Amino acid sequence: MTTPHRHLIETDGLTKTYADNGVKVPALKGIDLTFHAGEFTAIVGPSGSGKTTLLNLISGLDKPTAGKVFLDGKSVSDMSGAELSDFRRDHIGFIFQAYNLIPVLKVEENIEYIMLLQGIAREERHRRVHDILRDVDMEDYAHRYPSKLSGGQQQRVAIARAMVSHPLMILADEPTANLDSKTGADLLDMMRHLNEEHTMTFIFSTHDRMIVDKARRVIVVRDGLVASDETRN
Amino acid sequence: MSLYARLAWRNTFRNKRRTYITGIAIAIGLAALIYIDALYLGMANNMIAAATASFSGEGQIHGRDFLLTQDVNKVVSGADRIMADLENEPAIKAFTPRTLSQGMVTSTNNVNPVLLVGVRPESERALSQMDDVIAEGDYFAGSDPQNIVIGRKLADLLEVGLGDRVVVTVSQAGSGQLSQDLFRVSGIYRFASDDLDDGMAFVRIEKAQALLGLGLGVNEIALSFKDSRVSQDETDPFWAKYGTGGNEAQGWPKLFPALKSVYQMTTAASLILGVLLFAVVSLGIINTLFMSIYERMFELGVLRAVGTRPGGIRKLVILEAGSLALLSIVLGVALGLALSLIYSHTGLDYQGVEFAGVTIKELIYPVMTLKQYVFYPAGVLLFTLLVGCYPAAYAARMSVTGAMKRTL
Numbered sequence: 001m002t003t004p005h006r007h008l009i010e011t012d013g014l015t016k017t018y019a020d021n022g023v024k025v026p027a028l029k030g031i032d033l034t035f036h037a038g039e040f041t042a043i044v045g046p047s048g049s050g051k052t053t054l055l056n057l058i059s060g061l062d063k064p065t066a067g068k069v070f071l072d073g074k075s076v077s078d079m080s081g082a083e084l085s086d087f088r089r090d091h092i093g094f095i096f097q098a099y100n101l102i103p104v105l106k107v108e109e110n111i112e113y114i115m116l117l118q119g120i121a122r123e124e125r126h127r128r129v130h131d132i133l134r135d136v137d138m139e140d141y142a143h144r145y146p147s148k149l150s151g152g153q154q155q156r157v158a159i160a161r162a163m164v165s166h167p168l169m170i171l172a173d174e175p176t177a178n179l180d181s182k183t184g185a186d187l188l189d190m191m192r193h194l195n196e197e198h199t200m201t202f203i204f205s206t207h208d209r210m211i212v213d214k215a216r217r218v219i220v221v222r223d224g225l226v227a228s229d230e231t232r233n
Numbered sequence: 234m235s236l237y238a239r240l241a242w243r244n245t246f247r248n249k250r251r252t253y254i255t256g257i258a259i260a261i262g263l264a265a266l267i268y269i270d271a272l273y274l275g276m277a278n279n280m281i282a283a284a285t286a287s288f289s290g291e292g293q294i295h296g297r298d299f300l301l302t303q304d305v306n307k308v309v310s311g312a313d314r315i316m317a318d319l320e321n322e323p324a325i326k327a328f329t330p331r332t333l334s335q336g337m338v339t340s341t342n343n344v345n346p347v348l349l350v351g352v353r354p355e356s357e358r359a360l361s362q363m364d365d366v367i368a369e370g371d372y373f374a375g376s377d378p379q380n381i382v383i384g385r386k387l388a389d390l391l392e393v394g395l396g397d398r399v400v401v402t403v404s405q406a407g408s409g410q411l412s413q414d415l416f417r418v419s420g421i422y423r424f425a426s427d428d429l430d431d432g433m434a435f436v437r438i439e440k441a442q443a444l445l446g447l448g449l450g451v452n453e454i455a456l457s458f459k460d461s462r463v464s465q466d467e468t469d470p471f472w473a474k475y476g477t478g479g480n481e482a483q484g485w486p487k488l489f490p491a492l493k494s495v496y497q498m499t500t501a502a503s504l505i506l507g508v509l510l511f512a513v514v515s516l517g518i519i520n521t522l523f524m525s526i527y528e529r530m531f532e533l534g535v536l537r538a539v540g541t542r543p544g545g546i547r548k549l550v551i552l553e554a555g556s557l558a559l560l561s562i563v564l565g566v567a568l569g570l571a572l573s574l575i576y577s578h579t580g581l582d583y584q585g586v587e588f589a590g591v592t593i594k595e596l597i598y599p600v601m602t603l604k605q606y607v608f609y610p611a612g613v614l615l616f617t618l619l620v621g622c623y624p625a626a627y628a629a630r631m632s633v634t635g636a637m638k639r640t641l
Contacts, residue, residue, distance in 0.1 A: 059538075062632075082542050089541075096538075114539055117539075
């Protein structure tokens, strides 16, 4: 999917300050990071450390107070609202902790949704849905509504939805937090497999020890700063 | 079905109870609007018919200023030619000539002022209902030129009955000299209207013309139309065509301004009702949509996160409003149609009630029109879509991270 080791994301002095009842609360204090294509990265840190804010800014869900985010050399921080929507649609896949499927859409429709936004032809959409459901081992559940699926199955569908549009990277927020350990481990194995097979870039925000163990790069964020950045072989 | 339409339709039924309650409220409002409009129209038609069909006709032709002065000298100019033209006029259903003059009717016991009307019984039957309300005797059944037909109240005032003789005194045209003749009461009618029952007396037109010294002159040509809309439309070329050469041609809105006001009032009442309905609809829709948005904050945040533009969210919420409107319209039209159908068969009994000087004589039947089933539902749909723009704009403006509360 992407060329390995290529600079995918760069953050330059990324700063975010929230205002809470008139009091300025710094969440990020000037972070400089580079993510490469094909990475399987875990961002860890205690609650309130800034890891969620970091991913919000990388994905264009929020705008930095200062500093910039570059994706493939293009500044995400300077994009307008509609440009950001298109940017997320075309380049980023999201997996949230829970409740992230649209309940009134069937499994196949949830997966198809982003491709519909992209204007991909019907035949191509159906082919991709079929292929990705096979990859996440959910072929038999295409016509079910999310409410008829277990938590693990829902997350598999969420992974399928995140990947089907061939994004540059997938950002996952505590994807295993609501799952039992075995389901979580299976899911993680699947994501690792997809990462290796498709060279798909995964960036996790997590407390889960399993994810940290499987990650090839672990970034520890503390008090809005990068405390450590370790790459494993 | 498009992606957003599919999503919107399914979202509409996520909270069925709320959707049905709101939908039924809107439907009842729409049904009330449809039914009351039909009822008002039926009432207006009933009153117009009561005023025009009983005697006056839907339109009249007079010599200029006759109605203003009631001067018997002001006859219809070229009446013979006009009546020949009316015979070939495609819009005309019936017409009849009349003389109209003030006079006195005297019996052996009493005297009473009347409007003496000279009529041509054959054509009068096709236009007025006088022959239908004869309580005693007949309506110029024989050929006796001395027959006179009077109302029940006038007969009581004069203390006369069938076959009794009365003297009619009028002021002759031109000279102004008094002219008298003896008539025999051949018919007594009973309208549910004081003006008609005690203030008028009818004789044959030839006799009236002779008595008044009018020659072949007539004071009025009363008209009824195949399509009653011609009588309401003051811009119809008919009125200009016959309102020339020293004559005035007028439809009932000009002849009976009070009736016109009633007609306008029914339109205004429907409009006010419509405004009230739309106000209720707007509050219901806004409330329902906001409840729905607040319940789905995270979900809307996810939609935005995965790349749905603000315009897409706006479209989705507006389509949800449209779905709710469609549901309500189906229910409302069905309910309004059922009510109108039931009462258009049974009718509503307001007989005897007098309104704007007109007595309602028959059952009121609601009148169904295309407007009620096209314009009003379309209005509800458009208004709902318009009102939906407010919550839609709110949903589209939400920040993604704010909507998701706990997000990446």
